[in-house]
Amino acid sequence: MKVVELNEGRKIEYELNGTKLDFADGTLTVNLAKYQRDSDISKTVIGDKDGNLLLIDRPDTLPEKNADGRFYVAIVEIPATEYEEVEVEGEAENVVMAAAEVADENDSTEDTAPKTHIERKAKPLDTDKVTLSLWSVEDFNIL
Numbered sequence: 001m002k003v004v005e006l007n008e009g010r011k012i013e014y015e016l017n018g019t020k021l022d023f024a025d026g027t028l029t030v031n032l033a034k035y036q037r038d039s040d041i042s043k044t045v046i047g048d049k050d051g052n053l054l055l056i057d058r059p060d061t062l063p064e065k066n067a068d069g070r071f072y073v074a075i076v077e078i079p080a081t082e083y084e085e086v087e088v089e090g091e092a093e094n095v096v097m098a099a100a101e102v103a104d105e106n107d108s109t110e111d112t113a114p115k116t117h118i119e120r121k122a123k124p125l126d127t128d129k130v131t132l133s134l135w136s137v138e139d140f141n142i143l
Contacts, residue, residue: 002131009136012073019125028053033125036081045074047140077131082123092117
């Protein structure tokens with residue numbers, strides 16, 4: 001995981017275990033793989049004056065600290081899902097592949113080779129490609 005410090009000062013404690021990113025000794029745990037999609041995703045961790053943490057979609061207008069005591073703690077950037085193509089034995093289950101197989105059946109040559117098709121399989125999240133950007137929590141009571 002790439003870590004970027006956005007300003008000077010003490011940062012929130014965090015620990016990465018597999019695909020789970022833990023903040024402040026269990027105050028907030030984020031399963032990064034759960035949020036991975038077909039495009040890059042950003043999630044923002046905000047805190048309040050009582051030490052509570054909340055994961056939200058990245059806001060464009062939240063100042064470093066706003067009037068109700070909420071402040072930025074971190075931004076987690078999760079890369080898009082990567083796929084690999086895998087050859088699988090058996091007939092395809094989707095409509096496009098089935099239509100291609102029907103067209104092949106109309107062919108007059110006899111094919112004795114086992115039927116296979118290509119499937120797209122999601123690769124596991126590569127946490128080395130996750131970026132964690134941290135703000136100072138020097139003035140806040142984060143557990």
